[in-house]
Amino acid sequence: MNFFQFIFQDWESNKTSAKGRVIMLLFRIANFCTTRRIYYYLLFPYLVFYKILVEWFFSIEIPWNIKAGCGLRIYHGQGLVLNNQVVIGNYCTLRHCTTIGNKQLPNGTMSHSPVIGNYVDVGCNTCIIGNITIGDQVTIGCGSVVTKSVPANTVVAGNPAVPIRKLMQAVEVA
Template identity: 55%
Template structure:
């Protein structure tokens, strides 16, 4: 994928969602700095602007080192916190007040971060923490707390998350 198309890979999925389009365009542009240290040095002012504008003004923590497949969607981007170690598959949907990242273990170290499959729909106020794997074609209901692996093709809800429907 060339540089220009990589910048616009999420725009079609976020049609009619200006805030999501802005955040994801800026995120993809910031990700260019991951390609080479020289690019990071040249874009260091942009990285500062990205950090201030997206995190402080738009209230979305989406670090440039987060790996995300094409077609990422952010609905109602507010209070969204993503750890830089999280990996998203293609065509995932994120909603407001969601936290995805590692957890602190008993010995004071950090666990791994979640790996989220393709076409995962994550509801509002969801918390996904720890070294968990979310399968493909999963729907996670609002307010769900995920701390264990979720298989493919299912709907999960609750605290802790439990499967209520296999698709």
């Protein structure tokens, strides 16, 4: 994947949101440079610009070094906070006031961050924390607090989040 394909991989997913397009474009440029170890002293001014614009002006914390699959969609974006160890699959949707990160364990250390599968739809005001895995094609309802792993093809909601429905799996036709 060349530079332009890489930085525009989320363009179509965010076609209804100019803000989402700008944020994802800025994120992908920073992510491209940091994951390919472009000369850090040349990159440093851009990373400062990225941090000021995205975090301070857009109020979104998306560290430039997270692993995020293609087609990441940002709706509204205000108050979105991601830990730098989060892994996000392809074609996921994140809405405003969402936090995805680690948690402090009883012994004082920090847990690992969540791994989110492909085609996950995260509702607004959601908190996903801890060393958990969110399966593919999961829908997380608004206001949910997810602290346990969620199997694929499930709808979860609540505080704490519990499965409320199992989605139909696509059947391959031979």
